[in-house]
Amino acid sequence: MAVHILGIRHHGPGSARNVKAFLEEIQPDIVLVEGPPEADAILQWATHDELKLPVAILAYQPDNPQQSVFYPFAEFSPEWQAIIYARKKNIHVRFMDLPIGHQFALEQETKNEALKNDAPVSLNNNAETIDEEKAIEEIKIDPISYLALAAGYDDGEKWWEQMFEYRNDNDQVFDAVAEAMQVLREAFPKKEDRIEKLREAHMRKTIRQAEKEMFQNIAVICGAWHAPALLNMPKQKDDNELLKGLPKAKVDCTWILWTYNRLSFYCGYGAGIASPGWYDHIWKYPKDDGTRWMAKVAKLLRKKQMDTSVANVIEAVRLAESLASLRHLSKAGLEELNEATLSVLCNGETILLQLIQDELIVGNRIGVVPADIPKPPLQNDIEKIQKRLRLPPTADFKDYILDLRKENDLERSIFLHRLQLLEIKWGNKYAVSGKGTFKEQWRLQWDPAFSIDIIEKGTWGNTVEEAATKFVSEKAVKANALTEVCALLENTIPAEMPVAIEVLINRVNNLAAAAGDVIQLMEVIPNLVTVNRYGNVRKTDAELVLGIINSMIIRICISLPAACTAVDETASQHLLELFYKMNDAINVLQQMEITLQWKQTLSSIVKNKNTSPIIAGYATRLLTDHKLLKGEELVHVFYYAMSAATPPATAAAWLEGFLKGSGTILLIDNDLWSVVDNWVKELDDNVFNEILPLLRRTFSGFTNAERRKLGEKVKKSDSVNTGIIAQQLESNFDFERAKQGIPVVMQLLGYRQQ
Template sequence: MPERIYGIRHHGPGSARAVVRELDTHPPEVLLIEGPPEADDLVRWAADGGLEPPVALLGYATDDPGRAAFWPFAVFSPEWQAIRWAVRRGVRVRFFDLPYGYRVAPSAASPEAVADGAVHPSPQAKGPAGVSGTAPGAGPKTDGEHLTEAGAGAGPENAGEDLTEAVPETVGGHLPGPGAGAGPDGEDTASGPMRPVDPIAELAAAAGYDDPERWWEDVVEHRGMPVFEAIAEAMTAIREHAPEDPDDLLREAFMRSVLREERRRHEDVAVVCGAWHVPALLRKVPVKDDTALLKGRRKGKVAFTWVPWTYGRLASWSGYGAGVRSPGWYHHLFTTGDDVVTRWLVDAAGVLRAEGVPTSSAHVIEAVRLAEALATLRGRPLAGLAEVTEAAEAVMCDGEPLRSELIARRLVVGERLGAVPDDMPAVPLVRDLTAQQRSLRLRPDAAERALDLDLRQDNDLRRSRLLHRLTVLGVPWGRRATTRRGTGTFREEWRLAWQPEFAVRLVEGGMWGTTVVAAATARVTRRAREASALAEVTELVETCLLADLAEAYPSVLAALDTRAALDADVHHLMAAIPALARTLRYGDVRRTDVAGLATVTASLLGRVCAGLPSAAGSLSDDAARQLRDGMDGVHQAVGLLADESLRDRWLATIGSLATRPGLHGLAAGRLTRLLLDAGRLDGAEVRRRLRLPLTVGTPPAHAAAWVEGFLSGGGLLLVHDEALLSLVDDWLADIPAEAFDSVLPLLRRTFGGFDSGERRAIGERIAGGRSARTGPMIMIDTGRAAAPLTTLGALLGRPLSVGGPPPGSAVAAENAGEAGNAVASEKTEGARSAVAAEQTGEAGNAVAAGGAREAGSAVAVAGSGEA
């Protein structure tokens, strides 16, 4: 009896149902499935209840685990259903695609494809443009793009997706370079020439459909028509005129050789493969031709296992060339018997309710009616994803795109993560991680979730150490969140999301050790030995603390000593101290022994104190900014250290440096501020030092740099010190007009860095402090002050006059909230009032009636640049 060849659509629920029906009707003696032959021994696990799709076969080169490939399966994948059917009935299953070992042979890899242990894409997805892959150079779509397409008329079941199994690449994934791809279902970004033919598009066009995806859904998914013979005939016609892919020819030669072998052994053979390959398997090709094509090829050593997969990675927008745009919808189609539309919209209502969107049963009823009406109007046998999406958006989402995207993310794509049995063959590192995940009650999940850890709790502390160790191994299951404010050291916030490619990283990590802690220790030790910069080693010191890598600590500390002794750059030394200080402070919370680190830190600080004066000479603006940042880091780090002698030494160093003649204004101002914050200077001394650069004769650029250095880091000092605020305000008013342009950018940068609340408070202090100030009587030049009032009155819609508001407010108090303008008058005091309004962050312009100079100074303080 001739073999039965079932050309299927990879990850097509209609194909899956049709294949199972055919196998029930005509049970074979042996079942051949498109896939890597090296994974034949893993087929038996499909009968294990612990192997829950979506899952994937992971193949990797044993001598280079970074060269790996995936063959994903969903519950609705025809290959998966065929395998489950066979193992339950005791029918032998054999994968008959080109062995993956050919792909990873040394001659198969291209230098550009094998980079840094990354998971490499397979040329398996080079199907027709818009069918089973992306064009060369095209990246995967963003989440927003795929959600928009998934939830609209061009949705997952519409054109552009892996339209049919007419494309051969639909079960296996990442390939290490052109010509080295493996597996029928590659997760790929296309690494070969694209076929110019979209076979399903041509078939749909012949049937009068503009949308190939709708044609497939109507013919196969909704009606369930047996189309294997028709598809085979259509593929034969299309391939007669389509250019051949050399990779396909090689794969199909191997497939035919396996098929001939099984024909000699069995009378009844069934084949499940991508429909594109059917004509090649039916074609009569001489044995010698296939043998010649396969002759002389080397085979590398590979290993295979099952790993969990996600629907997000099965989606085509992730870059998976054989992916589908709506895995969640297809799962629903395959697993739901009756009332497909109703059950889908009930689930959609549940998603909205979970997010606090009121959705009643009446909404669901009306949405079902609308979806069915749309299907009837469009002549479809059943409402598809386009109809249910439009109905849900119109009835349940009130036309709100964000709600539609939420449904698309949760249901159309889905957040399902597969599972594998605990006793599945795996590298020891994976087994150790699985055991720790179970012990710590930290279950992997494809959906991102927040994790708040209290390091005072033993279980949370162990969780933190595990996440940090995995980060060392290049498995960023958790990423540190930075939303928490404060200096507390006993809490950590993480965002967790498990990705399938972590399986490859873990296989790679197996070369460092058989347990997570051993592998992380070996990895950190190697990095410390190879580090070329001091900053790299100090980061590793902190890593040893966070991940509790006690055995790596001596090696890292020795490398730190060596690097610190060889590095004479003060900037490098200053950059190293903050991480060491954090390590010393956090050691108590994490119960880590940091003995010996305090000595190294003290030594580095001593070298910084000795080298800082020479490093502070003849600084450019950029060098001064770099020095300021470094000093800020050291100053903060010294505050973390519970060592008064180190603190006194640091403060003595910057105290003598702050009074050094010729020191760049930015550094001098910043040092004065640090000394004030540390209590080494009182307010009177600070005001005296501030007057020196602000006196007449000092270059305005130097004075502005001094003010920038002094005020950088926040404006609360000006809020609480009225005398200092008055001093800065007076200096602003006295800047000569010809020097103002050079000072303005520096001041804008300074005041623009303050929080809006600080700017507002400064403005209020200036405006509110007028009555308490002493000084000459304010004289208003009414002629000059009235000039802008005509325009302002037209903008406000009511007449304005000079008289009325108190002189100190200069109309700003009345109009700041309405027009965002401050009308100031008469030189210095007018400039001050304009500054007050402008600094609130609400005033848009400062109009100084006292002249361009006064208005300009007001703009400088506010940092708005508008007058």
């Protein structure tokens, strides 16, 4: 009976190649792999024709899907090669790690204990100092770095690649790995945390169980750090004592698609690697001297409209080989190839190297999972809709511009809006240029973590529509803020969920009836008008929403004049923005009765002398736009507001409100221009300096063209006025009559004629 311990590096192509070769040589009758035993039942899908790597095993608690863990696999993962070997040879293959159910339960116990004691509690039962614990944690996470340092390397990744991933002679490589790890464990003899000890105890238990079942040739594939613990087994009684009485949670497992991006440690994956795309390349082409890789780089650059010749590729390969030779390396690695690429192909531009990093070194490959693999009902429904609407999940982002007049695009929009309501943010919506409301732009990028969200939201229903309807309805019932419910209604209308819309409308109606704050009502009106507008575009019944809008606007019109008095500057600015949006919303509605009530409200606000100046100015401007104030009447109102009897600060605030958003009226109405021009000229220097910030804020809202034309008008007005005065002096001045007044003036000044 033989037990072969193969210590490997997770997702290492060299380790995967060594494992594959070793298994073919020893021909084991059972393969034990580090992984969750709960997933043994789904290993049968590993050799399915439709399964394309990378994929991952998702283990989760059905009653708490957020409590989950992923086990990703790529083609160059040693564990995957071991599984595939066993499945193709039709021999037993099992996972041997500590069951995830125990790990989840222990983690929950730790959290509960921490909450109970109001202090962090570790699974580590040992009483080491903080510095010692940190040292042990570093050794446990990256023991290779210490071996690399001893060999003269400052980078553990590079040392491992040169020693194991690129080498051709792999005889006794697993013995060397086990010996190296044994030295590290002896050099740092501090005990590890409880979870690690439990994991290794369960691995040994699984090996003993295989021996008990009379398997004669056992292959064990585990992380390199665990190899010495499995070679030097303690007494069975000690392991049983460790594993005795462990709590356990219920766990389900399934296969999900994965991406190379998520396989990298940049996304927070603990066992991640820096370059999945590069590892995939050296797995497929282990003897590549860099030529194939540089050809890929050149193809990518040409695709991005960058000129790259064959001569440049050859030069880059030779430079990488020269760098490897100078560094005493057996072959050029990724670092040498990147340096050569940067110098020769990218002309020193690091932004191009970042493109290569994203597209080739990391890569955007995404896996495929067979449709008939058992999955939660909601996930099945999502995948069916994705296939029907031709919206494949991709690792890289993809943009879609949807025309809502087309049936397929409308269904796509509805589907994406429903996913957003379920807080599955596969798509991000962007603004579309143009005035039409029949277009939407979406950017889609699939994240494997969505699988957890899908499982979690599956408790609300088995289909997207059912789950979204129940989820939104529950949120509507719990929401107490009118703005929150209106925003939810705005997002629900495009999703076309009549049941949820009815619940939301009733909730809006109830909250609006109880709301006494006119400001709060004004804040939600624009969103409700948008809801009504989208309802018309999408051919949905929005009459109920329109009824609520009309009733709320009537209440606003009644209460608004009083709300515009006795408010400070900050509140006035906020109210001004609400006025701006409110007026736009009423213009969009195009309801004659509502528009008439709004005009009457504006007239009341203008006539009230206690109204905030900035609000009074803007209300006057709106009446002007509605043609209710014009000609001499408008000039009279304007002159009164800007007269010398009005404090300058008040007049400046009124002017800011009147000119809100546009100063075109001053360009086309010369009478108003004259009033403003004269008012500014009559200001004292100190007063002018005091109100100058207000005037600057007013004119900053104008376009560049408006400001330029207003400046030209000021210059023209000054020159015209000067010319008129000079002309009058020259043509109408009576010099003889003026001379007769000189003696009188001189006498008044105390002078006598000589």
